[in-house]
Amino acid sequence: MTETTFLEEYDPEIYRRPSVTVDLVLLGLSGNRLTALLGQRTEHPHAGKWALPGGFVYIDEALDDAALRVLREKVGIDHAHFEQLYTFGAVDRDPRMRIITVAYLALMTEAAFADALAHAPHLTPASVDMSGVGVRARAVTVVAKDGERLSLAFDHADILATAILRLRGKLDYSDVGFAFLPPRFTLRRLQDVHEAISGGPVNKSAFRRRMIDKGWIVPTGTRETATAFRPAELFRFERQF
Amino acid sequence: MTETTFLEEYDPEIYRRPSVTVDLVLLGLSGNRLTALLGQRTEHPHAGKWALPGGFVYIDEALDDAALRVLREKVGIDHAHFEQLYTFGAVDRDPRMRIITVAYLALMTEAAFADALAHAPHLTPASVDMSGVGVRARAVTVVAKDGERLSLAFDHADILATAILRLRGKLDYSDVGFAFLPPRFTLRRLQDVHEAISGGPVNKSAFRRRMIDKGWIVPTGTRETATAFRPAELFRFERQF
DNA sequence: TAAATAGTGTCTTTTAGACACTATCGC
DNA sequence: GCGATAGTGTCTAAAAGACACTATTTA
Numbered sequence: 001m002t003e004t005t006f007l008e009e010y011d012p013e014i015y016r017r018p019s020v021t022v023d024l025v026l027l028g029l030s031g032n033r034l035t036a037l038l039g040q041r042t043e044h045p046h047a048g049k050w051a052l053p054g055g056f057v058y059i060d061e062a063l064d065d066a067a068l069r070v071l072r073e074k075v076g077i078d079h080a081h082f083e084q085l086y087t088f089g090a091v092d093r094d095p096r097m098r099i100i101t102v103a104y105l106a107l108m109t110e111a112a113f114a115d116a117l118a119h120a121p122h123l124t125p126a127s128v129d130m131s132g133v134g135v136r137a138r139a140v141t142v143v144a145k146d147g148e149r150l151s152l153a154f155d156h157a158d159i160l161a162t163a164i165l166r167l168r169g170k171l172d173y174s175d176v177g178f179a180f181l182p183p184r185f186t187l188r189r190l191q192d193v194h195e196a197i198s199g200g201p202v203n204k205s206a207f208r209r210r211m212i213d214k215g216w217i218v219p220t221g222t223r224e225t226a227t228a229f230r231p232a233e234l235f236r237f238e239r240q241f
Numbered sequence: 242m243t244e245t246t247f248l249e250e251y252d253p254e255i256y257r258r259p260s261v262t263v264d265l266v267l268l269g270l271s272g273n274r275l276t277a278l279l280g281q282r283t284e285h286p287h288a289g290k291w292a293l294p295g296g297f298v299y300i301d302e303a304l305d306d307a308a309l310r311v312l313r314e315k316v317g318i319d320h321a322h323f324e325q326l327y328t329f330g331a332v333d334r335d336p337r338m339r340i341i342t343v344a345y346l347a348l349m350t351e352a353a354f355a356d357a358l359a360h361a362p363h364l365t366p367a368s369v370d371m372s373g374v375g376v377r378a379r380a381v382t383v384v385a386k387d388g389e390r391l392s393l394a395f396d397h398a399d400i401l402a403t404a405i406l407r408l409r410g411k412l413d414y415s416d417v418g419f420a421f422l423p424p425r426f427t428l429r430r431l432q433d434v435h436e437a438i439s440g441g442p443v444n445k446s447a448f449r450r451r452m453i454d455k456g457w458i459v460p461t462g463t464r465e466t467a468t469a470f471r472p473a474e475l476f477r478f479e480r481q482f
Numbered sequence: 483t484a485a486a487t488a489g490t491g492t493c494t495t496t497t498a499g500a501c502a503c504t505a506t507c508g509c
Numbered sequence: 510g511c512g513a514t515a516g517t518g519t520c521t522a523a524a525a526g527a528c529a530c531t532a533t534t535t536a
Contacts, residue, residue, distance in 0.1 A: 017261065019258050020261065061332065091301055098300050187488085210524085229487050230486075230535075471514055472515085473514080
């Protein structure tokens with residue numbers, strides 16, 4: 001910030017200030033579907049609609065710390081792949097007052113997902129249908145386990161669509177895909193992740209080649225146990241930059 | 242935002258609120274170098290250091306609108322490729338008070354760049370050296386016309402590095418490259434843009450193939466004028482999704 | 483041994499890099 | 510015609526899709 005006058009810079013009261021919140025897009029893989037955790041609103045506005053977990057940013061708290069605190073306090077887990085997503089600041093996005101929200105992606109392993117459901121029973125998993133999400137179009141449909149289509153509060157449908165697009169965009173050149181998996185995983189499961197996020201089938205042999213050629217995954221020499229048929233080899237992710 | 246108590250939601254005074262600003266990363270191509278527009282601070286803190294233009298977000302103003310207003314009021318131009326970049330919210334990023342800033346990319350054509358310099362004489366162009374910017378490392382060096390290395394205020398070096406990385410990441414699959422060019426441009430000039438952003442040389446024939454195969458550029462049938470040697474054909478950008 | 487999935491081999495297509503070559507313009 | 514840049518052709522290498530094939534395990 002520069003070129004502001006002395007007054008602007010030093011008198012905090014000269015401008016009314018907006019509230020700032022963080023909202024979490026909690027995503028995990030449930031079965032083979034990309035699934036978000038949502039809470040149902042009990043109060044106006046948007047009572048009955050479904051919303052992303054969120055909370056206010058304290059005055060002495062960094063944005064990332066606020067998001068982590070919300071994850072701990074309102075979701076009951078302390079580990080997830082964390083990434084700032086986008087900041088939503090339309091004037092009327094909340095009818096009560098001016099609230100600017102910084103949305104975060106929080107990607108969970110299946111274990112973290114289960115922990116969240118256990119510790120935060122008010123959160124409901126809802127599978128995300130992204131067939132309507134294109135480069136421009138951003139129609140997300142959120143469906144509960146019983147098949148009911150859930151209606152999202154505020155601008156949370158926008159936020160969710162932004163999250164899906166971000167995820168898709170980063171899938172090929174970053175390590176976000178591994179955020180959904182435990183330390184050891186099969187190649188088939190990794191392919192499930194990619195198919196869930198991209199929304200379409202993935203060529204098996206080309207996929208395996210690509211993953212191995214990237215040098216990101218290392219065979220562990222161990223195999224799955226308790227499978228009905230031939231057990232697959234377990235790999236682990238190894239960062240290398 | 243959900244799962245907040247009634248009080249949290251309805252009493253705006255229960256939390257002290259941070260100030261929210263927008264900062265603009267104004268980038269253009271000057272010669273063949275990626276160049277940012279910066280203002281020198283005259284007051285504490287960071288007096289003498291260089292900073293991105295910015296300003297407070299009004300209580301009844303959307304984030305995007307605030308960024309556009311700052312562009313008009315403090316840069317003196319009304320058109321640029323606009324894109325929200327990232328939100329910076331470390332507690333101590335400004336020593337005076339808690340300020341969260343939403344950074345915006347503002348990419349200018351050469352004409353807009355010249356307009357900005359004419360209308361906002363306090364802004365200084367500084368070429369951005371990104372040789373230190375890798376996937377992880379984010380060392381940006383900013384050099385004035387006279388070769389002097391400029392020191393950046395606040396966390397603006399972080400913001401600038403984030404901008405460069407974003408630009409690089411989007412260069413291949415989006416249309417950001419065209420934001421630096423006038424409506425009609427030569428392929429060589431488009432290649433200059435890509436080389437400036439990627440920081441390295443680009444293969445000519447492969448580049449031309451790629452650009453034409455993408456279907457984004459259309460030959461206009463007209464050519465450059467007043468060139469010293471063979472004039473190149475002028476192309477125009479045509480969005481197609 | 484049958485069922486089912488893990489994992490491989492190979493052909494084709496596409497895309498990109500290297501680099502020399504031709505074309506065209508101002509002077 | 511010379512200098513200099515515009516623009517093309519072609520060879521090669523790397524990456525991705527298609528798809529059939531083999532391998533291995535459980536029940």
